Each structure stands twice: as C-alpha cells, then as structure tokens.
Amino acid sequence: MGEDCAATQLIDVNRAFNVDGLDRFLKAVKLANYGLSYAVVSIIGPQSSGKSTLLNHLFGTNFREMDAFKGRSQTTKGIWIAKGVGIEPCTIILDLEGTDARERGEAMMRLFSPRKTTLLFVIRDKTKTPLEHLEQVLREDIQKIWDTVYRPQAHKETLLSEFFNVEVTALASYEEKEELFKEQVAQLRQRFFHSIAPGGLAGDRRGVVPASGFSISVQQIWKVIRENKDLDLPAHKIMVATVRCEEIANEKLRCLTSDKGWLALEASVQAGSVSGFGRKLDSILDAYLSEYDMETFYFDDGVRTAKRQQLESKALHLVHPAFQAMLGHLRSKALDKFKNDLERSLESRKGFAMSVRTCAEASLLEFDTEFTDVAIQHADWNASKIREKLCHDIEAHAASVRGVKLSELKASYEKKITEALVQPVESLFDSAAQDIWASIRELYRHETENAISGYSSSLAGFELDQSTFDKMMADLKNYARGVVVRKIREEAGKVLIHMKDRFSTVFSHDKDSMPRVWTGKEDVRKITEEARAVALKLLAAMAAIRLDDQPDKIENILSSSLMDGPVIKNRTIEASRDPLASSTWEGVPPENTVITPVQCKSIWKQFKVETEYTVSQAISSQEAFKHNNSWLPPSWAIVTIAILGFNEFMMLLRNPLYLAILFILFILSRVVWYELNIAGEFQNGTLSGLLAISTRFLPSVMNILKRVAGEGNRHHQAAQSSQQSLPSTAQTPRNLEPEM
Known part of the structure; x- marks a missing residue:
C-alpha cells in the first residue's frame, strides 16, 4: 500500500515510555487533525499466538512477526504503535507484548470510564466445533474473571456488560488454510470501517479524548500502570550483575584503546581529512559493544544496560578528539571553498551580498553533507559549535572583503569626482564668467548627483543597512565638497596672478576680443576702471566659499572700499572703522572664509602697483600714435x-x-x-x-x-571693334534680299 503505517515502539522491555517516538509518530500520521474522529484498537494474548500477524493482515501494518522456522519465540517486546492503512476513520493500532501470566492480563478498573469498550475475542485455528459452543464457554470464562477482579466499592455490583461489549469470532488456521484465513480476515476488516459510527465497534464516543490530547492521555495511563507494579529484584542479583558487567566493560575499553584499527584511524585524522570516518569509527565501536552485549547477556537487564551506557560514554570520550579534528578539517575545507567561490562570483560581476549568501549557503551545505560522513551512530554529537565557528569565519572573511571592495569603490568614485571637478573649477576661475559661483554650484550639483547616483547603484549589491548607506552617501558628498573647497583655496593662493590675467584680458582687448590699438581716442581711465572692476570681482569671488548659495556683502564691501577709494576726510578716524581692517567677513562663517578682508586689501594694493605699468604703457602708446599721425602743419x-x-x-x-x-x-x-x-x-x-x-x-x-x-589698351581695342562692326551691319540687308 502507498500509505505508511509509521510503526514505532511506544514502550520498551524496560518499561521506558518513548515520548519522543510517540510525538514523531503522531506528527507523521497527523492525528491532531482528526479531532474526535479516530479509533484505537489494541490486541492482547499469549506469546507467539499470531497477534502481530493478525494485525498486519487486518490493518496493513508491518509489526515484526514470528519466524515459523525458528520456533516459538517472543517477537514483540514492550508495546508498539502504528496507524491502520486504508481504514476510515483513522485507526491507531497497539501491538502488546505477549504474556501467559494472569496478572498481566488483568485490566484495572480505574483505567476504564463508563464508556463501553468493545472486546473482540478472535479464536484462531477454528475446528469443527460450532462457534456458538465456543462463544458460550468463552463468555463464561470472561464472567468468572470479572467476578474475581478487584473493583472499587462503587462498582462492586456493576455488571460486565456496563463496561464492555463482548464479541467473539473465529478464524481458520493461517498455516494450514492460508487463503481461507485471508478471506475471513478481509471480512473481519470490514467491521473496522466506520467503527466510530453509532452501532460500530467504537460507536460509544462518550469521554473520547481529542486527538490533540492523545499523547498526554497515553502517558498518564502508563504512569498509573507503573505505579501499581512492583518489579524490585533481589539485592544479591543486582550486586553480582554490577561487579561482573563493570569488569567486562573495563576490559573492552582497554582493548579499544590499543586497537590497531583505531590507532591507524586516529593517526590519519591528525594528518588530514579521512573519508568514511563515521562509518569506520562506528564499525570499531560496534565490535566492542557487541562483545560486551554477548558476554553480559545473562545478567540483569537494568544493570548491564547501565554499564553498557558507561562503557559507551567512556569509549566516546576516547574518540571525541578525533571527531573534533575531523570537524576542524571540514571547517577549513568549507571556508576555503567559500573564499574561492566568492572570489569567482565577484569576478563575474555579481552582487556582493548575493554572492556572499550563495557562496555561504554552498559552503555550509557542503559542510553539512560531509558531516553525515563524519557523524557516528553511537553519539548524539552535532557540529553546531564548529558550524557556528565556520559561520563566524565566513562572516569575518566576507566583512574583510566587503571592506576592501567598499574602499576600492569609494576610491574609484572619489577619483571620478576629483577629475570631474578640479579642472572645470580651475577653468571657471580662468574664464570671464559673469557669476563664477553660480557656475561652480551647478557644476558641483551636477557632478555630485551623477556620482551619488552611480555610487548608490554600485552599493545596491552590498545590501547595506540604511544608516551605513546614508553615511557613505554623506561621506561622498562631503568629499565632493572638500574637492571644490581645496581647489578654491589652491586657486586663492594664485589670486594675484588670476587678477592680473583678468585685468590684462579686459584692458588689452576690445569688446570683440580683438587686441586693442591705442589710437588716442580710447578713454584709458574708463578702461582701467572696467578692468580693475573685473579683477576686483574675481577677488571677491575667491574671498569666500559660496557652495550653499548664501548671500553676502563681500563684493560691495570691496567695491566701496577699494574701487571708489575711501575719501579720508578726517585722518583721526580709528582703523577699526575700516571695513577691511578685519579677519572675518560679515555673515560668512570662518570655515568658509578663504581670503580675509585684511588680505584682500593687501592683495589689491599689490595688484594696483603691478598693473600701473600696463596703464602707463597704454597712455604712452596713445601719445606716440598721436605724434606719428599728425600730417598737417600748424595752423599759423x-x-x-x-x-x-x-x-x-x-x-x-x-x-x-x-x-x-x-x-x-x-x-x-x-x-x-x-x-x-x-x-x-x-x-x-x-x-x-x-x-x-x-x-x-x-x-x-x-x-x-x-x-x-x-585699361588704355582695352579702351583702344574696344574702339577698333566698334568701327569694324559698322560696314558689316550695312551689308546685311542687301544680302538678305530675295532673288527675282
């Protein structure tokens, strides 16, 4: 059948309740989804009476059956649980260990509720005796058992029929009449369909525990059963078992310590990774534990099991360092894989964060896959700590590479910004732009936005947190501003050269940018003032940084103080009233000041001195021109x-x-x-x-x-040609007369 019965041992021979196994079983069959729509069927009977065989044929389970060729022996130990296959509703099957003792067959009254339970007695190997006779005898025996069972005072007079519905059926011999047996089992199986419907085998639904509480209910029932059992053994039996089992366990541990296979495996692990480590180590441990089991088979189960656990614990302690060394090899291999994969992924231009995730997942998957080859069955060891360390190593390497890549990316965009701003800013100061700072601000804004856009796109692959991303964007903006500021301060150091160049350009060229010829008609004073005004405007532009487009009065102050020339009416006025006798500009933060007012005054003074010669040369050229172009004599x-x-x-x-x-x-x-x-x-x-x-x-x-x-020759030829044309014109009519 396609459906899995999920058989699980519920209670072992030592009466230990398998809580984890029950939970896994309930999840596998999804019992919690059925609410009250489920039934429970259990079977009891003598040992080797075919209980498991009957259940397997009835419900499609796979409980272990007795091998007829090996004789009668106990196959079911403890209690097993499974789900009936192909049965509606969901039916839980309990296969109980066989017993011939009456005390194990008695049911205690406290475990039963007033809800009726169906007891279906199946008689195997039916003979020619009519079923009615067999059923009558069986019911009489059941009543006798009921009469002898201890019952609480409240149920002293309670009849068996109030607690149980007793039914009897018989089956042919499985060994002698297998086909008939299977046919009868198939007919009996039909009775378990719709068993919870009214009139069904489990039709009485009073007090049914919801499926979600099944686990708690079963555990509580088993607790009640155990509290009413006395399984204490004689003290001398326990003592003998303890001493002998401990001696055997110590002997096996000494043999394991000197085992050649183990020593060779340990040496190989120290040298490097060993393929099939878990399988080889399990084989060595299994050999010594099996020897221990064989030699302690007849001792008390509880004692030999406890000593076996101690032996296993000591053996695992011995091999644990080799296990840890193997995990170290796996960690190193997975980390190397991550590093190589990440490098190749980044070379293929994939996003950094995506590359890290993909490579990390691949490395961890390889670690987990190879761990299955290292894990051993005898220990519940896991690689969580080593795996956690591997994750930390991966994160550390990724962080290191991320730092390098981010630094390279930052340097790349800083270089782009530098190239995009330095030369253009310098050229703007060399040009005769009307508003230098408006051009600089537009250049700064445009290039910064372009860089920020590209930088943002490049950082998208790193998937940075918002605060880090915002900080990197702000750092790039600040860098761009710093480039402009540094270039302006650098150009401010050459302000006198720039001023003289600007003065010379305006003074020596006309409006059409043609070299000016000093003919004496030009107003040298006016031209000088215009050229100085342009130079002064350049000085004002370089005096402060105006990237924030905040208005200031620097140009007005310089113009009123230097161009117009302060008219000193009273030389007793204190120097502090001079607007240029200061180290700061009004309304300009100190960090934005490039050239102080005092420095501007000094620079202007030097500028005027160095440009006076150019002005005097222009005046001399005018006078020379006038002198050279005076052709007329004096009026007298x-x-x-x-x-x-x-x-x-x-x-x-x-x-x-x-x-x-x-x-x-x-x-x-x-x-x-x-x-x-x-x-x-x-x-x-x-x-x-x-x-x-x-x-x-x-x-x-x-x-x-x-x-x-x-010209004279052409006129002569024209006259001759006109004279020759007159006779030919006179002869033309005569030649055209028609013949008579």
Missing part, C-alpha cells in the same frame, strides 16, 4: 603759406595746363597712398613705416602703371 604755418603763395595760386588759375598736371599728380598720390596703406604702416612707428614703404614703393608704382596701361 598754413596761414603763412596761403599768404606767401597767393601769386603762385593765381598763376595756376590762369594756366589750366598746370592745374590739370596738379590734378593728375593728386590722383596718383592718392592711389599710391591707399595702395601702400601709408597710414596703417606709420601706426607701428615712423621708422618701421619708412622701411615698409621704401621696400614696397617701386613695385606698387609699377603695378599702378601696368594697370593704367592695361
């Missing part, structure tokens, strides 16, 4: 020339030929002027202009003459 010279040259002027007016010659010379001179770009050449200086004109004058004149000659 012009008036003198006009008076003295009046006669010559009148002569030109009277003679048109002279005027035409002068006009042609004027035109040629203008052409040469623009061809040689004389005004542009002299802007670079008189000497350089003369040298450039001298080298280009003759080629330019020749080029002008060639162009004039070319």
Whole structure:
C-alpha cells in the first residue's frame, strides 16, 4: 500500500515510555487533525499466538512477526504503535507484548470510564466445533474473571456488560488454510470501517479524548500502570550483575584503546581529512559493544544496560578528539571553498551580498553533507559549535572583503569626482564668467548627483543597512565638497596672478576680443576702471566659499572700499572703522572664509602697483600714435603759406595746363597712398613705416602703371571693334534680299 503505517515502539522491555517516538509518530500520521474522529484498537494474548500477524493482515501494518522456522519465540517486546492503512476513520493500532501470566492480563478498573469498550475475542485455528459452543464457554470464562477482579466499592455490583461489549469470532488456521484465513480476515476488516459510527465497534464516543490530547492521555495511563507494579529484584542479583558487567566493560575499553584499527584511524585524522570516518569509527565501536552485549547477556537487564551506557560514554570520550579534528578539517575545507567561490562570483560581476549568501549557503551545505560522513551512530554529537565557528569565519572573511571592495569603490568614485571637478573649477576661475559661483554650484550639483547616483547603484549589491548607506552617501558628498573647497583655496593662493590675467584680458582687448590699438581716442581711465572692476570681482569671488548659495556683502564691501577709494576726510578716524581692517567677513562663517578682508586689501594694493605699468604703457602708446599721425602743419604755418603763395595760386588759375598736371599728380598720390596703406604702416612707428614703404614703393608704382596701361589698351581695342562692326551691319540687308 502507498500509505505508511509509521510503526514505532511506544514502550520498551524496560518499561521506558518513548515520548519522543510517540510525538514523531503522531506528527507523521497527523492525528491532531482528526479531532474526535479516530479509533484505537489494541490486541492482547499469549506469546507467539499470531497477534502481530493478525494485525498486519487486518490493518496493513508491518509489526515484526514470528519466524515459523525458528520456533516459538517472543517477537514483540514492550508495546508498539502504528496507524491502520486504508481504514476510515483513522485507526491507531497497539501491538502488546505477549504474556501467559494472569496478572498481566488483568485490566484495572480505574483505567476504564463508563464508556463501553468493545472486546473482540478472535479464536484462531477454528475446528469443527460450532462457534456458538465456543462463544458460550468463552463468555463464561470472561464472567468468572470479572467476578474475581478487584473493583472499587462503587462498582462492586456493576455488571460486565456496563463496561464492555463482548464479541467473539473465529478464524481458520493461517498455516494450514492460508487463503481461507485471508478471506475471513478481509471480512473481519470490514467491521473496522466506520467503527466510530453509532452501532460500530467504537460507536460509544462518550469521554473520547481529542486527538490533540492523545499523547498526554497515553502517558498518564502508563504512569498509573507503573505505579501499581512492583518489579524490585533481589539485592544479591543486582550486586553480582554490577561487579561482573563493570569488569567486562573495563576490559573492552582497554582493548579499544590499543586497537590497531583505531590507532591507524586516529593517526590519519591528525594528518588530514579521512573519508568514511563515521562509518569506520562506528564499525570499531560496534565490535566492542557487541562483545560486551554477548558476554553480559545473562545478567540483569537494568544493570548491564547501565554499564553498557558507561562503557559507551567512556569509549566516546576516547574518540571525541578525533571527531573534533575531523570537524576542524571540514571547517577549513568549507571556508576555503567559500573564499574561492566568492572570489569567482565577484569576478563575474555579481552582487556582493548575493554572492556572499550563495557562496555561504554552498559552503555550509557542503559542510553539512560531509558531516553525515563524519557523524557516528553511537553519539548524539552535532557540529553546531564548529558550524557556528565556520559561520563566524565566513562572516569575518566576507566583512574583510566587503571592506576592501567598499574602499576600492569609494576610491574609484572619489577619483571620478576629483577629475570631474578640479579642472572645470580651475577653468571657471580662468574664464570671464559673469557669476563664477553660480557656475561652480551647478557644476558641483551636477557632478555630485551623477556620482551619488552611480555610487548608490554600485552599493545596491552590498545590501547595506540604511544608516551605513546614508553615511557613505554623506561621506561622498562631503568629499565632493572638500574637492571644490581645496581647489578654491589652491586657486586663492594664485589670486594675484588670476587678477592680473583678468585685468590684462579686459584692458588689452576690445569688446570683440580683438587686441586693442591705442589710437588716442580710447578713454584709458574708463578702461582701467572696467578692468580693475573685473579683477576686483574675481577677488571677491575667491574671498569666500559660496557652495550653499548664501548671500553676502563681500563684493560691495570691496567695491566701496577699494574701487571708489575711501575719501579720508578726517585722518583721526580709528582703523577699526575700516571695513577691511578685519579677519572675518560679515555673515560668512570662518570655515568658509578663504581670503580675509585684511588680505584682500593687501592683495589689491599689490595688484594696483603691478598693473600701473600696463596703464602707463597704454597712455604712452596713445601719445606716440598721436605724434606719428599728425600730417598737417600748424595752423599759423598754413596761414603763412596761403599768404606767401597767393601769386603762385593765381598763376595756376590762369594756366589750366598746370592745374590739370596738379590734378593728375593728386590722383596718383592718392592711389599710391591707399595702395601702400601709408597710414596703417606709420601706426607701428615712423621708422618701421619708412622701411615698409621704401621696400614696397617701386613695385606698387609699377603695378599702378601696368594697370593704367592695361585699361588704355582695352579702351583702344574696344574702339577698333566698334568701327569694324559698322560696314558689316550695312551689308546685311542687301544680302538678305530675295532673288527675282
């Protein structure tokens, strides 16, 4: 049958109640789920009368049966419990040890409730005697037994029928008529179906214990039975058994200590892991315990069992160090497996926490699997402590690797942040951005968010607790801020260079970023103020860290104190009233101060000194340009020339030929002027202009003459072509007249 009867020994021959075994049995058959819908069937009878055989055929159990070839011998020892297979409702079967003694067959009244119990007597090896005659004789014997059984005063006159329903049946001989026996058993089996229904074998349900309380009820019944039994043995029998069993046990222990197989196994364990350790050790222990059992077989069971337990305990104490050494080998092997598996898993880019869990589970599973090869049957030793130590070792290694990986990950993102912020921040200070700090804050925010996003994704595989995760995020943000702060302080150390570069860029270039030419028309003072204002704005930007976008008055203070120039009306005013005579800025925390007001004042003073030369050079260039571009003589010279040259002027007016010659010379001179770009050449200086004109004058004149000659030649050719076209035009109509 597919269903398991789960046979379990409930009470052993020493009358010990198997509490754990009963609990396992009840869980296996799930009795607690049946409530009151279950029945209990027990069988009593003489030893070797076929009780177990009958139960096995009736209920599909697998109780141990007597071997007919070995003769009559006791097979069932104590009480066994099982579940009937294929029987509805759930039926619990009790197979009791056989007895021929009357005292073991008597039932005590205190164990029975007013609920009727069915006593079904099965007569084996039925003969030709009618069943009715056998039943009558059996009932008379049962009544006689009932009359002799001690009963409490309240039940002195109680009839047997008030407690029991007595039924009798008979079966053919199993050995002689096996097929008929099985047929009759099958018919009898039908009576146990629906046994708890009204009129069934267990139809009286009064006082039925719920299935969930079955274990407690059975234990209490057995307790009552034991309290009413006197099994004390004579003192001399116990003494002899004690002395002799102890001598045999000591002898077996000495033999075990010097056993070659054990010594070889112990040496192998010290050298390394031994395959089949538990099996080999069990074999050695079984051999000596079996010898002890054979030599103490006829002594008192209680004494020899106690001494056997002592022998087993001492033997286990002897072999325990080897067992512990084997566990140590298993732990080392499992730990090495975890380390290697974790390394390979991380190389394949799997999440750290998932890798740790997977590798740890695999290592612990290997440890547990190999422990089954180490465990021995004679001891309830477990590997819980070694396994716990293995778990601690795994956690420690995982924590170490996690620390290294987190450090590497942190360093990687710190490097990315450094690369993303340092150069751009430096370039922002080199550029002419209108609001440097707005650009820095946007750069800082953008790059930090990108880094935090990537960092968060990378940390997801570590499955950190929220507090640790938040701390690492905060640390990265602080690092990014620190990078910006350090770079700003570094650039602040070069603030004077930056200011001069910014001043030079604005001062020496126009709005189109073209190099400025000092022609004398430029307002040098205004340009100087604009360039200094830009440099001052840069100084104000570098004076404090403004990553938090908190407004301050640094630029206004510097502008009012340095650009406008403090007008000292009363030199007796104390220096403390100077806004720059301080080491802190108003509204700026000391940790955000980069350049103090006093330092700004000193830097500005040095800046003005070092840029004065550039301004003076610009003024000198203007004066030189004006001097080089003054072609007209003074006004008094012009008036003198006009008076003295009046006669010559009148002569030109009277003679048109002279005027035409002068006009042609004027035109040629203008052409040469623009061809040689004389005004542009002299802007670079008189000497350089003369040298450039001298080298280009003759080629330019020749080029002008060639162009004039070319133009004249083209006009001449055009005139000739127009004259030739006139005759051909006149002949065309005549040639087109039609013939007559």
